[in-house]
Amino acid sequence: MPFGFSLFLWRKYRGIYMMDTKNISARLDSIAHAREKYEQNLSRPGAIPKKIIGYFCTYTPRELIHAAGFLPVRVPGGHVRAERADSLVPSFICPYMRAATERALRGDFRAISGIVTSYTCDVACGVTNVWGENIAGEIFKNIPLPYNDSSDSRTFLRSELLDTAEKLNGLGGAFSLESLASSLDLYDRIRELILNLYTLLFEMRLPFSADTLASILGASEIVEPEEFLALTHDFIDEVKGAPPDAYEGIPVIVSGSLVEEPRAFIIIEQSGGRIVGDDLCTGFRPHVPARGKGKDPMDALIDRLLRRFPCPSRSRAVGRLPFLFDLIGHTNARGVIFLFQKFCTPHLADYPIIVEELKKHDIPSMLFEIEETGFAEGQLRTRCEGFFEMLGGS
């Protein structure tokens, strides 16, 4: 399995710091196993006793899907060499979308009933529609999110989300504002837990490293929210009570799009860095803010979506900078490592502007692109070692 080895690696490389954290280790095992089970079940129709709806982008209002009685799952990509996918999509789209398409064609997602995903990038939109033409499923829908936050845009989005809910009800769903309130509560609690873990990461008080945190986040995107919350009940207290990971490295932020492969984090840390925060689609960004406000659950959902920590698909580079600088300042990071999916237009287009601004503040950075073949580990290691040496590491 694409992620099955994460825990193994974590133990191998960081086990030395986990001597007093057996309970946490057991929890992490449970979370990893749950994630693995759900991922395996995506190819087994009926194994999960619920309709599963996939999504690509974390701007998707998964609470809406859940409120209809379905399980929203971020479609995993992983390390797959795309061969069959060439019959549907070009080679110059991000490896994630190619891998997901390859796996869909292989039958890895037979249990997924369709895709409901927010329109954030051209590729996610196009691939959703290509799947609609080629992959079995009942619904393939892009949700157009407004770019502006105004009363008009909120009214529009409300209509759009209600329209989406109606479509989900047409598939046998049972969406209501009451069910949305319950689903929002579940996901809000998950986000709060994750943000609490991030607070500890920022303060270097986590008893484990960023790759492990990434694995927990990965599980939260696929495991039933009720089950995920049960698996992580009181987890934060245990984590707070455990001795922090004492690993010493140069503090850095990782910024980019999807990083499904925690191995990249391990390599960064083995090369002399310590990841103290991130600005990733699969990391911190989609969880901020944890809750939205509004006169009813739909308004709260909209409020959160429109006030989210901005991603380059939906905002200007200059709009993202204050958040990034805030993260850097808060964590005392000494540099930024950009990890982009190859061909990711939103990130590549913002990159020169972000770097220019970082330079003005004497914050060094490096860029590494994730290719279809995955990480060129040696290359990433060499680049990171050079980067940390330049930053004054050993």
Added chain:
Amino acid sequence: MEKTQKSKKRLKTAKELTQIITDFYLEGHRAKAEGKPVGWMPPMNGAIEIFYAMDLEPAFPENWSPVCAAFGLTPGDFSVAEGMGFSQDLCGYLRNITGFIYGVFGKDTVPLGGLPEPDILLSPGAGCIPAMKIFHIIERRFPNAKVFYADLPQVAVEDIKKHHLDYAKQEIHRLIDFLTSITKRKMDYDRLAEVVRLSDEACALWDEICSYRRFIPTPISAAEIGIMFVMVTRQGTQIAVDFLTKVRDEVRERAEGKIGIIENEKLRLFWDNIPLWYNMGLFNYFEKMGGVVVAETYSAAWSIRLDVKNPLDALAMKSLMSYPLVSCVSIKKRKEMVLKACREYSIDGAILHRNKSCVPITLGQMDIKRELEEKLGIPSVIIDADHMDERNFSVAQFQTRVDAFMEMLHEKKGIT
């Protein structure tokens, strides 16, 4: 065959286009000198009619890119953009415009004077990601320009509902209010109605011109696609209507007189995706084998008729439809459109340009390819290239693929 070359045009009226293009850019600079507000905007939305109705000067950075390609400015622009850190994997329009505004912009040596400096930027929240990012970069380069942060639902044409239209209309009202507040020019709604009427007339003429493609031999080919310039830059003006009327008359005359693009038309071809702006001569390459590129997808964006009785509704609908119709936002509709064109124009084979600079149009191409074969028995060939960056185009590979494809079509049709 050269890597960069101009197309051979057969229409007399198409040759008049050079003057229209020159006039457009001269007018922009004159307007700027006279203090008329100049606004930069993306193409394919209803803002152009609003600008003409309010007597403001529109300019189109995206459309400037093909002009740069024609004048050979692109490699220099790319060099500037890539030197700034913009990846070669980014859309060629984005790199070209970035390089242009940070490079030769404002210099006397720029052909046609280039783009006049903007007072207003209509920065889109819709269209493709590169179109949005282009404007983010432009905003940074021209910090004194007033920015309208536009927003538009990105939705498949077949899924447009009342709430999409309502929001698009609200955005048009917001744009009018914004322009009024910064230019102190009020919208004259009678004038807007007239502009929309002219815009619709241009669309009707465009449709009529395209309809003559059904004639065998075809009186017009994709090599003449440059006439689209008036649809991008002059929609809503008498200039567009007058020019297209002349084109229509000439095309009609050729159709009635059975005057084809080439003497002995043997194969009728379809082109999917944006042309190679630096090598429009490619359209003529097929001619030595009796092939004519009769039609192309890109021109469909200008075929949207407007409801002249409801100008604001019409502009909202145009804004919602134009981009999705030719991109992966509406793969179903686009596929239908291609199949319909291939059926109506008696197409023998399709050339699918797998365009590294345009993912939104390239996505969905494989579905078009399959359906052309399965439903109409029309074979197709994929050409790997790039509409702006000649470095992503191999002449040898193109020739090898196209020659074999044309040979196969000859055999299929029993042409000796």
